[in-house]
Amino acid sequence: MTAMTQTLAERAVTRKAPLLAIRGVKTYYGKIVALKGVDLDVQEGEIVTLIGANGAGKSTLMMTIFGSPRAREGVISFDGRDITRLPTHEIARLSIAQSPEGRRIFARMTVYENLQMGASINKFAYFDQDLERVFALFPRLKERINQRGGTMSGGEQQMLAIARALMSRPRLLLLDEPSLGLAPLIVKQIFDAVKLLNKSEGLTVFLVEQNAFHALKLADRGYVMVNGVITMSGTGRELLAKPEVRAAYLEGGHH
Amino acid sequence: MQIQASKPVAAEPVSGGFDIMAAVKDAGFAALVTLGLSFPILAFRTQEDISNHLIVVPRWSWPITAAILVFVGRFAAILFRSRPRATRAPTLPKAPSASATFLIRYASWFGVAALIAFPMVMVAALGAGGSLKWINNYGIQILIYVMLGWGLNIVVGLSGLLDLGYVAFYAVGAYSYALLSTTFGLSFWICLPLAGLLAAFWGIILGFPVLRLRGDYLAIVTLAFGEIIRLVLINWTDLTNGYAGISSIPRATFFGVPFTDDDDGFAHLFGMDYSPIQRTIFLFYLILALALLTNAVTLRLRRLPVGRAWEALREDEIACRSLGINTTNTKLTAFALGAMFGGFAGSFFAVRQGFVSPESFTFIESATILAIVVLGGMGSQIGVALAAVLMIGGTEILRELDFLKAVFGRDFDPVQYRMLIFGAGMVLMMILKPRGIISTRTPSIFYKEQKAISGSLVKEGHG
Numbered sequence: 001m002t003a004m005t006q007t008l009a010e011r012a013v014t015r016k017a018p019l020l021a022i023r024g025v026k027t028y029y030g031k032i033v034a035l036k037g038v039d040l041d042v043q044e045g046e047i048v049t050l051i052g053a054n055g056a057g058k059s060t061l062m063m064t065i066f067g068s069p070r071a072r073e074g075v076i077s078f079d080g081r082d083i084t085r086l087p088t089h090e091i092a093r094l095s096i097a098q099s100p101e102g103r104r105i106f107a108r109m110t111v112y113e114n115l116q117m118g119a120s121i122n123k124f125a126y127f128d129q130d131l132e133r134v135f136a137l138f139p140r141l142k143e144r145i146n147q148r149g150g151t152m153s154g155g156e157q158q159m160l161a162i163a164r165a166l167m168s169r170p171r172l173l174l175l176d177e178p179s180l181g182l183a184p185l186i187v188k189q190i191f192d193a194v195k196l197l198n199k200s201e202g203l204t205v206f207l208v209e210q211n212a213f214h215a216l217k218l219a220d221r222g223y224v225m226v227n228g229v230i231t232m233s234g235t236g237r238e239l240l241a242k243p244e245v246r247a248a249y250l251e252g253g254h255h
Numbered sequence: 256m257q258i259q260a261s262k263p264v265a266a267e268p269v270s271g272g273f274d275i276m277a278a279v280k281d282a283g284f285a286a287l288v289t290l291g292l293s294f295p296i297l298a299f300r301t302q303e304d305i306s307n308h309l310i311v312v313p314r315w316s317w318p319i320t321a322a323i324l325v326f327v328g329r330f331a332a333i334l335f336r337s338r339p340r341a342t343r344a345p346t347l348p349k350a351p352s353a354s355a356t357f358l359i360r361y362a363s364w365f366g367v368a369a370l371i372a373f374p375m376v377m378v379a380a381l382g383a384g385g386s387l388k389w390i391n392n393y394g395i396q397i398l399i400y401v402m403l404g405w406g407l408n409i410v411v412g413l414s415g416l417l418d419l420g421y422v423a424f425y426a427v428g429a430y431s432y433a434l435l436s437t438t439f440g441l442s443f444w445i446c447l448p449l450a451g452l453l454a455a456f457w458g459i460i461l462g463f464p465v466l467r468l469r470g471d472y473l474a475i476v477t478l479a480f481g482e483i484i485r486l487v488l489i490n491w492t493d494l495t496n497g498y499a500g501i502s503s504i505p506r507a508t509f510f511g512v513p514f515t516d517d518d519d520g521f522a523h524l525f526g527m528d529y530s531p532i533q534r535t536i537f538l539f540y541l542i543l544a545l546a547l548l549t550n551a552v553t554l555r556l557r558r559l560p561v562g563r564a565w566e567a568l569r570e571d572e573i574a575c576r577s578l579g580i581n582t583t584n585t586k587l588t589a590f591a592l593g594a595m596f597g598g599f600a601g602s603f604f605a606v607r608q609g610f611v612s613p614e615s616f617t618f619i620e621s622a623t624i625l626a627i628v629v630l631g632g633m634g635s636q637i638g639v640a641l642a643a644v645l646m647i648g649g650t651e652i653l654r655e656l657d658f659l660k661a662v663f664g665r666d667f668d669p670v671q672y673r674m675l676i677f678g679a680g681m682v683l684m685m686i687l688k689p690r691g692i693i694s695t696r697t698p699s700i701f702y703k704e705q706k707a708i709s710g711s712l713v714k715e716g717h718g
Contacts, residue, residue, distance in 0.1 A: 089575075097577075106574065108569075109698065113563065146698070
C-alpha cells in the first residue's frame, strides 16, 4: 500500500488526478430523478464523507458508483478509467470494495466463509495474511469465526461487512452508513478502525453517513447532499463549523 | 416459524392443572367444524341405479364418525399438552459412544455399501422372480428420483433459484437418447454425455431470459418453460411422434453385450443361466453410479469457489456482485449443471423404459422433484435422498397394503389415497420440521473445526 507521507496541503499543490472522479452524474429510478448532476472527487489516501438527510440520494450515489443503477448522464472514473458503463462485478474487480447499506452479509454462511467470499476476487492469494489483518482490526470476528453471520449482533455484522470488503485488498473502500442502528461505543470502534486503516495503510475511504458529527470529524473532506445535488463541500472541520450544517445535521442530533 | 412464539403464555402449565370444561369446549368446537366441513364431502355418495342413472345415497355415519374421531383426538391432544413439563426428566445430550461416532462418521459409506449389496441380497432372499419388483420398482425408481433431486438441489437448494420446470431437462435427456439411438443408432454410452450436454444447453437457454428474475417470477417462467417443452414434444409430430411417443428404443446393453438368451448374450458370455433380472440389476447399478456421480460432483463443487458463489448467490445477490462475483455466469452454471444431471437421468429413463412419450414429463413430475428437495431440506444431499425414499418408496408401499382391504372393504385401493396421504404428510412435515428433514447446513469450509449449523437459525422457504 502507498505510504501516507504527503500532507493534504502538499497534495493540493501537486494536483494529482483524483482516484475517484464523479462528473455531472444523473441517476434516475424510472422517470424519477434521484441524482441531479453530482460532481465529487476522492483523492488517493483521503477519507471523504458524504452527509445528507434521508432520501437525499447518498446511497443512490454509492450504488451508482457500483453501476446499479447506472448513471444516465455524466462520467464516473476510477484511477483515470471510465467505469460508468462497466457491470458491477467488473467494477468490484478494479479493487473498489463496498460495505453496502444494510451490511448484506451472507447470513447462513459462517464468518470464515463470508471472509472467503470477500477474497474470491484475487483468487485467495493473500488469504491467510489478510485474515490475520482483519482479525487484528476486529478481534471480535476471530472469536466468532465459525459462527453463522446472521446470528451475530448488528455491530459484529457491520465489522464483518467491512472485513469482507477489506479481504479483496481494495484501493478504494466505500462505506454506506456503517453507524446505522449501532450503539455509540460500537460506532466509535468502527470509526476508529476506519481511521487506523487510512493512517497505517493509506486506504482511501469514501464514507456515506447520516451521523454527520462523527463522519465529519473523521473525514479529511466532506460533501453535503440535498435532494440529489451537492450543496456544500470543504474540509471536515470547515463543514462542522458552518452554521447551515450545524443547524441541519448537528443541533439536537448525534453527539 | 412462529409457532413457538405465538403460543399463549397461559398455556404453559405452571401448576399442572387441567381444565376439563375448556378442553371439552375446544374439542367440541373442532368436532363441529369437522362436521361442517365433512358433511358435503362424506355424507353422500353417488351410485348408479338399475337404469344407469346416478342417485345420491346418504351415509350419515361417515361425517359423524369423523366428528367423533376429531373430538377424541383434540381432547387427547389438549390432555397431553397440559401435562406438567417438569415431570419429564430433563434429557441431557449424551456424548455419543465410540461406536456410534464411527457409525455416524461413515454413515454415507455404509449407505453406499448397502445399496451395492441390495440387488444381490434381494436375489438371494427372494429369487430372481420375487426380487424383480424390489429392485425395479423400489431400487431403480427411487434412485432416479434421488438423482433428479440432487440435480435440482444445485439449482434450488444451493443457488436458491426456484425452478418449477425441471422436468423439461429430464424430457430433453430422454428424447435425446430416444432420437439419437433410433435415428443414428448411437449406443447408450455415446448418447449419455450428448444428452447431458443437450440438457445443459437447454438449461442455459432457459437461464438467459430469467437472469434478472427471482422467487415467484422465476418460478412462473420456469413453470412455463417446462410446459413449452412438453407441448413442443406433443405437437412436433414429425420429430417426436407426438402423443404416441417413441417406442422400440434400444435397450440397455452391458457395454455392447445384449441381455438376451442368445449365444452372444450377457448370460452366455459370463457362463450364467439367462434371467431377465440381469438387465434390471445392471440398470440398478447404472443409475446408482449416475446418482453417486451427481452427488460427488455436487459435494466437490460446493468446496470450490463456484459452489460457494452459488450459496452466496442464494443469500444475497447484490452483495455477490459488489464482491466481484459474476452473477450471470454463476446462475448459468447452476442452471446448466442442474439440467445436465436431469438430462443424464432422462436418458437413463429412456433406456430403462424403451419407450418415451410426453405423458411422462408433466408438471406433477417437476412438483414431485421439487417436493423432494424441499422436504429433504434445501441444500442437504442426505436429506434429499431420504425424502426421495420417503416419497417414491412411500407411494410404492401403498400398493402393498392389501390388508387394508380387509378393514375398508374389497374395493378399497390405497393407491387412490396417495395424494391425500402425500398432502397430509407435507402439512405435517411443514409443522414439525419446517426446514426439511435435514435442516442443518454444514459449512463447506471451516476454520480449525467443523460444526453443523442448526436449522432453527435458518430462514426457511427462502428462494
